[in-house]
Amino acid sequence: MKNHDLVRQSRHLASTLAPFLGVVIVVLLFQFYAPDQPMTLQTWRFVAVQTVVVGLAAVGMTWVIMSAGIDLSVGSVIALSGVSSALAVEAGWGFSGGVLAGVATGAICGAYNGLLIVGLRLPPFIATLGTMGFYRGVAKWVAANESVRPEDATGTSYTAGIAEWVRPVAEGQWLAPAVWLLLLTTLLGALALRWTVLGRHTVAIGSNELTARLCGVRIERTKVIIYCLAGLLAGLAGVMLFGRLTVGDPTSAVGIELDVIAAVVIGGASLAGGQGSVTGALAGALLMAVLRNRCTAVGWPNFVQEMIVGHIIILAVALDQWRIRRTRR
Amino acid sequence: MTRPPLLEMLGVDKAFGATVALSGAHLRVEAGEVRALIGENGAGKSTLMRILSGVESADAGTIHIAGQLFSPGNPQQAREGGIAMVHQELAVVEDLSVEENLLLGREPSRGGLFLPGQMRDRVVSSLALLGREEIQPSTPVSQLSVAERQLVEIARALVHDAPVIVFDEPTSSLGSQDIEHLFEVIGRLRQDGRAVVYISHFLEEVQSVADTWTVLRDGEVVGEGLISETTTEDLVSQMIGRQLEEMYPQVPRQRGDVLIEVRDLKTRTGLRSADLTMHRGDVLGIAGLVGSGRSELLRGIYGLDAIESGSIELLGKPHRPDPTASIQGGVGLASEDRKEEGLAVDLSVATNLTLGSFSARHFFSILGLSKEREQVEVWIDRFGIRTWGPDQSVRTLSGGNQQKVALARLLHLDVDAVLLDEPTRGIDVGSKAEVYRWIGELAAQDKGVVVVSSSMQELLGICDRIQVMHRGVLGTARPVEKWDEHSLMVSAVGGEEAA
Numbered sequence: 115m116k117n118h119d120l121v122r123q124s125r126h127l128a129s130t131l132a133p134f135l136g137v138v139i140v141v142l143l144f145q146f147y148a149p150d151q152p153m154t155l156q157t158w159r160f161v162a163v164q165t166v167v168v169g170l171a172a173v174g175m176t177w178v179i180m181s182a183g184i185d186l187s188v189g190s191v192i193a194l195s196g197v198s199s200a201l202a203v204e205a206g207w208g209f210s211g212g213v214l215a216g217v218a219t220g221a222i223c224g225a226y227n228g229l230l231i232v233g234l235r236l237p238p239f240i241a242t243l244g245t246m247g248f249y250r251g252v253a254k255w256v257a258a259n260e261s262v263r264p265e266d267a268t269g270t271s272y273t274a275g276i277a278e279w280v281r282p283v284a285e286g287q288w289l290a291p292a293v294w295l296l297l298l299t300t301l302l303g304a305l306a307l308r309w310t311v312l313g314r315h316t317v318a319i320g321s322n323e324l325t326a327r328l329c330g331v332r333i334e335r336t337k338v339i340i341y342c343l344a345g346l347l348a349g350l351a352g353v354m355l356f357g358r359l360t361v362g363d364p365t366s367a368v369g370i371e372l373d374v375i376a377a378v379v380i381g382g383a384s385l386a387g388g389q390g391s392v393t394g395a396l397a398g399a400l401l402m403a404v405l406r407n408r409c410t411a412v413g414w415p416n417f418v419q420e421m422i423v424g425h426i427i428i429l430a431v432a433l434d435q436w437r438i439r440r441t442r443r
Numbered sequence: 444m445t446r447p448p449l450l451e452m453l454g455v456d457k458a459f460g461a462t463v464a465l466s467g468a469h470l471r472v473e474a475g476e477v478r479a480l481i482g483e484n485g486a487g488k489s490t491l492m493r494i495l496s497g498v499e500s501a502d503a504g505t506i507h508i509a510g511q512l513f514s515p516g517n518p519q520q521a522r523e524g525g526i527a528m529v530h531q532e533l534a535v536v537e538d539l540s541v542e543e544n545l546l547l548g549r550e551p552s553r554g555g556l557f558l559p560g561q562m563r564d565r566v567v568s569s570l571a572l573l574g575r576e577e578i579q580p581s582t583p584v585s586q587l588s589v590a591e592r593q594l595v596e597i598a599r600a601l602v603h604d605a606p607v608i609v610f611d612e613p614t615s616s617l618g619s620q621d622i623e624h625l626f627e628v629i630g631r632l633r634q635d636g637r638a639v640v641y642i643s644h645f646l647e648e649v650q651s652v653a654d655t656w657t658v659l660r661d662g663e664v665v666g667e668g669l670i671s672e673t674t675t676e677d678l679v680s681q682m683i684g685r686q687l688e689e690m691y692p693q694v695p696r697q698r699g700d701v702l703i704e705v706r707d708l709k710t711r712t713g714l715r716s717a718d719l720t721m722h723r724g725d726v727l728g729i730a731g732l733v734g735s736g737r738s739e740l741l742r743g744i745y746g747l748d749a750i751e752s753g754s755i756e757l758l759g760k761p762h763r764p765d766p767t768a769s770i771q772g773g774v775g776l777a778s779e780d781r782k783e784e785g786l787a788v789d790l791s792v793a794t795n796l797t798l799g800s801f802s803a804r805h806f807f808s809i810l811g812l813s814k815e816r817e818q819v820e821v822w823i824d825r826f827g828i829r830t831w832g833p834d835q836s837v838r839t840l841s842g843g844n845q846q847k848v849a850l851a852r853l854l855h856l857d858v859d860a861v862l863l864d865e866p867t868r869g870i871d872v873g874s875k876a877e878v879y880r881w882i883g884e885l886a887a888q889d890k891g892v893v894v895v896s897s898s899m900q901e902l903l904g905i906c907d908r909i910q911v912m913h914r915g916v917l918g919t920a921r922p923v924e925k926w927d928e929h930s931l932m933v934s935a936v937g938g939e940e941a942a
Contacts, residue, residue: 311801311808318798322787328747328778329799329852330767388789 174344182387195352200362224345320387527600618733
C-alpha cells in the first residue's frame with residue numbers, strides 16, 4: 115500500500131516537475147552553445163515579465179481544458195480588455211478603475227462564451243471560434259479602429275501606474291509586481307483545482323460528463339463559471355498587456371491563444387479533459403518565454419524560434435502520451 | 444487416427460511482473476463443440492483469450508489450430524489464422540455501414556479501390572446464416588440496436604470463415620429475447636462445424652448453450668467436463684473454490700412508509716406509462732426486455748431523462764426530477780452503464796466515491812481532503828473493494844470492484860431511495876452474492892430499493908415485489924411468490940394481458 119502511494123507520489127511529482135525540468139534543460143543547452151550569453155538575474159526578470167500575459171491566461175485555460183473545453187477567444191479577449199482598460203484610464207478612472215474595467219470586460223466575455231456553449235449546446239471550439247472574431251471586432255469598434263493612448267497634461271503616455279507593474283527592472287524591487295501577481299494567481303488556481311468543490315467538479319466534467327451529471331453536478335452552471343473565470347484572467351492579462359504597450363491596441367495579441375493553449379498542453383494537460391496542472395501551465399509559459407529570449411540572445415531569427423517552439427509542443431505531448439501508456443499497463 | 448481438435452492450447456503460462464495470470468492452462472475445442480470457459484473475474488479467462496487473439500504473447504505453451512502450430516504475433520495475424528472474437532464491449536464502427544463493418548480491415552480492393560461488390564454474396568449469406576437476412580448491408584450500424592450490432596460482430600467472423608469463434612460475455616448487453624436468438628445463432632455455428640469458446644458469468648446461460656465446460660481459477664484449470672453431467676452448484680463451487688452458502692441471502696425486513704409514488708409517468712425517451720409505489724424496507728424488481736423502458740423509468744424518476752407527463756411524489760411532496768434535487772431529497776441511482784456513465788474511470792476511487800456528495804455544496808467550498816480519505820478508506824474496507832488505495836484509478840479495477848465503487852457512492856450519499864439499474868451486469872458470482880446481500884441489508888435498514896434486471900432468477904431471488912415492463916408500459920406490482928420465470932417471461936414478451 116505505502117509502496118504504491120510512494121510510486122504514485124513520485125510519478126505525480128515527476129509530471130509536475132517535467133516542464134520545469136524542460137526550462138532548465140533549455141537554459142543549459144544554450145549555456146553550452148553560447149557561453150558568452152549567460153542567463154543573468156536581469157535576464158530572468160525580463161523573461162518573467164514576458165511570461166505574465168500568457169501565464170495569466172494559461173491559468174484560466176488550464177481550468178477550461180481540464181473540463182474538456184477550449185477557449186479560442188482568449189487573444190481577442192486580451193485585446194478587448196486592454197482597450198477597455200486604456201479607455202478607463204483615459205476617462206480618468208485611475209489605477210483601480212483601469213484594472214477593474216479590464217478584468218470586468220474579460221469576465222463578461224468569458225461568461226458570454228460559457229452561456230453560448232451551454233445555452234446553444236455548441237462545441238466550445240465553435241462557440242469560441244465565433245466569439246474570437248466577435249470580440250476582436252468589438253475591440254476595434256470601441257477603440258475607433260486605432261490604438262487608445264491615454265496621455266497626461268504634458269502629452270506623454272499615461273497608464274495610471276499600470277505600466278509600473280510590468281516594468282522588469284525598477285529600483286528597490288526584486289521582481290516586478292505583475293510577476294508576483296502571476297505567481298499568486300497560479301498558486302490560487304492550483305489550490306482551488308484540488309481543494310474546492312468547483313475544482314473537483316471541473317475535473318469530473320472533463321473526465322466524464324455523464325457521470326458528473328449522474329452525481330448531481332450542475333454541469334451548465336459549472337461550465338459558465340469556468341469560462342467566466344478564464345475570461346476574468348484573460349482580462350487581467352489584457353490589463354498587463356496594456357501596461358506593457360502603454361496603449362490599448364485592438365490589433366494586439368493576435369494568435370496568442372495558441373501560445374496559451376500550448377503552455378497548458380506542455381504543462382501536462384490533456385485536450386480530452388480531466389487531466390492537467392496549473393503549475394505545469396505556468397512552467398509551459400515560462401519555457402516558451404525562455405526559449406524566445408535565448409534564441410534572440412544568440413541572434414537566431416524569429417522563424418527559428420517558431421520552428422523550435424512547434425516541436426517543443428509535439429515533444430511534450432508525445433512524452434506525456436508515452437508516460438500514460440506506461441502507467442496504464 | 445482421430446482428427447486433431449480445431450483448437451488446442453497446451454501448458455500456457457503468463458505472468459505480469461510478479462503476478463501469475465496463467466500457469467499451465469489448457470483448452471481444447473473440437474469442431475462442432477461449444478465450450479464454456481468460466482471463472483471469477485481475474486481467474487485468467489481474458490488473459491487466455493488475449494493470448495489466443497494475439498494481443499498478448501504467452502511466456503510458455505503452444506497453440507494448435509486444426510493440428511497446425513499457431514503463434515500469432517499480433518491481432519491481425521490471429522484473425523488471419525482463423526480466430527474471431529466477439530467482445531463484451533462491442534467493437535463496431537457506428538459511422539460505417541453493416542457491410543463496411545463486416546469487411547473492416549480486410550476490404551476487398553484493387554489498386555486501393557474499395558470493391559465491396561466482390562464480397563456481397565458472403566455478406567448476405569453470413570447475415571442469412573444468423574437468421575437476419577432482413578438487415579441491409581448498406582444500413583449504418585448507428586441505426587441498429589445493441590443486439591443487432593452484436594450480430595454484425597458475429598457475422599464478421601462468418602464472412603472471414605473463421606473456424607474458431609470466441610464469445611466474451613456476449614449477453615451482458617442483451618435482453619432475454621435477444622439472448623435466445625443468440626443461442627440459436629450459436630447452435631447454427633455448432634452445426635456448421637465451428638469451434639466455439641463461450642465465456643460467461645451466467646451459469647444458467649452456460650448450461651443452456653454449451654456442450655462442455657472448463658473452469659479457471661487463479662490461472663489454473665481446476666476442472667472440466669460435460670455440461671450434461673454437472674450441476675450449477677458444482678460449477679459455482681469449482682469457480683470460487685468453496686461452497687457458495689447461499690446465493691440470495693435473506694435479510695429479514697419490514698415494509699414501511701411510502702417513499703416514492705409515481706403516477707402515470709411518461710418520458711420523452713420511450714417510457715409510455717408507469718405507476719409505481721416504493722416503500723421503505725422493500726425491494727421492488729422491474730423485469731422486462733432490454734429497451735422496454737425499464738432504464739427510462741429509473742432515469743425519469745431521478746431526473747436524467749426528460750419527463751413529458753405524470754407525477755412523482757417523494758415522501759408525499761411533489762418531486763422535481765433533477766439529479767441534484769434527487770440527491771438532496773435522498774434518491775440515488777446506479778447507472779447500468781458503468782464505464783460510460785456510472786463512473787469516471789480515469790479518476791481515482793476516492794474521487795468517484797465522493798463525487799455526488801459535493802453537489803449540494805457551494806462552489807467555492809473548501810474540500811476536507813484528509814477527512815474524505817478517511818471516509819473512503821472506511822468504504823473500501825466495508826465493501827471489500829480490492830484496490831491498493833483510494834488513489835487508484837477506477838479503470839484499473841475489475842468489473843466487480845468497479846461496481847462496488849458505484850454502489851458505495853450511493854451509500855456514501857446516504858440516500859433513502861436506491862434505484863439500481865442492472866447492478867450485477869458483468870460481475871463475477873462472488874461479487875454478485877455480495878451485491879445481493881447489500882440490497883437486502885439496505886432494505887433492512889429501512890431504505891427502499893428498486894432493481895432493474897434482465898436476470899429473472901436474480902429478481903425472483905432478491906425482490907419482495909416485481910413489476911414487468913412491456914413496450915414502455917409498466918404492469919402492476921405483484922408479490923414475488925406470485926411470479927415464476929415463465930410468467931415473468933410471458934409478461935415481458937407479451938405484456939400484462941398475456942400473463
